Amino acid sequence: MELTPAELTLLGLVIERPRHGYDPERVVAQRGVREWTDIGFSSIYYLLAELERRGLLHVPAAPAAARSRRVARQPSPGVP
Template identity: 60%
Template sequence: MSLTPAELTILGLVIEKPSHGYELEQVIERRGIREWTDLGFSSIYYLLGRLEKRGLVTAEPSAGPAAGPKARRVFRATGAGVAEARDATLALLSSTRPSFSPFLTALAYRPLVGEREFTAAVRQRRDALAAQIAAVQGARAAQQPLPPHAEAVFDYSLHLMRAEKAWLDQAGKGDDTA
């Protein structure tokens, strides 16, 4: 069974450093991981539970002052978890999958809207994307220095967003008199 991107994200973080759920949330926030993956705070423990049931992580109570009956559980990757994460990473790196963007659906039905409406909507998307690019650049700058793999995530994401913005710049040059 393959890992979802959200499962791989959580498992990868646990492989980097055994952690409890709140620590994972802090790393996700600090690294700006939500800028490139759909991973909510409430899903962290759910995903850890799924990974534990599959034998990809184990959990044990944390040691130290928080120990006791309500101690946080520290999750560690198992050998099977590391192997599964490695296989999932290689599969995602080497294969292409179609992008099922709702934007592509809207483009397919562009004839349903007039040229003026299309141009206005595309310009609105372009402006929102420009703001998103600025936010990702800010998150990236706030994280310096970054490990090379984290830098690659930001770099790739920014390239994709800039490519879409360039396309939107061209598509948004409609005739305003229509």
């Protein structure tokens, strides 16, 4: 399975710690990631969904509470 630099970047950020969609944008900006890879704000959610579809991330449904966020995590061993 081949991953793009943007996918690898997001996967690495989630491996550091669980993150919701806005958090990777903040970290990408702080660390100057756009200087070496093309990762746009609008593509972060798409890439997180793609990584989840491939089984590389687990993004559970958001709780029903107001202002809840879906948080991407590493999949647990044995969880499809």
